[in-house]
Amino acid sequence: MRSNALWLSSPARTVIELASLASLDELVVLIDQLVREPRPELENRWEPFVHLAEWKKMAADFHGRGAKKLRGATELARVGSDSPPETKLRLAIMRAGLPEPDLQIDLPVRGWRRPSADLGYKELLIAVHYDGGSHREREQQQRDNWRDNAFSAEGWRNLHCNSRDLAGGFRDTCARLERLINEQRQRLGAELRRRPA
Template structure:
């Protein structure tokens, strides 16, 4: 509990644990992913995550008999820092259910370069970038930015797969087929793609 402006309120971590008796597993994972994600200070006005995996684990440990605690433990095993939205979390979970390996999150094309475009999810060794484009990606300025992002990855020899809310209707089944197909494709020689990356 926290005392805020004269009132006792539940912490975010405790609220997450309390919701375990009501929410399905994937929603618990998405909620925790949101709590532990690292914010963008210039956009969100904060520098710290709302919580940490360690804090959520500690909350579970302090309430071992709470209704829903088993589901909370299961969810915590699937939580990853880097999901910027619930649909990104749902896509990642669908990929795992389909037998795909755990993707990297917020994967930069050029590691160490703060100006590098990044993929929401992806596999560097397979040069596969997966972007989840939400509603704001329909705005013209964002669409132009997204196209530059995708072209940079493509010029470096990556396969870019764009997923949106219409893909959720079938549980991302069609998107996962595309991802699996991309993962089976042979990877181009690194010396060739690195040259493209530098030019981009």
């Protein structure tokens, strides 16, 4: 890829070049960022850096150092993680033996703006939110309160986590989520469907 007079590595090629250096989780974070749907109003781009199907082919065709790890990370990658902590949270949930969550859940309500959860379980009405540093800002807190109230009004349970949970590997978050899943299964009599990889 060329920028003015310089030749640069593409984002996808850079991740491939990091395959032998990065950990499995670091690669999953990077791949999730490559394949996620951008928010044009914030990023001034309308397409992912690479579509997941195209990325899978690139990873399968790579045979250099770290190729096996890269393919393993590709299997764990998903479209829908908007931030590295969201990816790390999803991986922690799965490693804790909990069902794989849905990503970027939009609540179907009337109005110009739809409340959205980072991840959760539609069948069990559980919304999980990772509150990064920007969530301490007053305006963002107001939007978060509006979102939480919208989910609650529809019978959903909200679970929040933050950088302290991230630093602890989301162990406490996963324990709270497991209790919440069991409570919601009993309350709603619902089971989770198996999600395709």
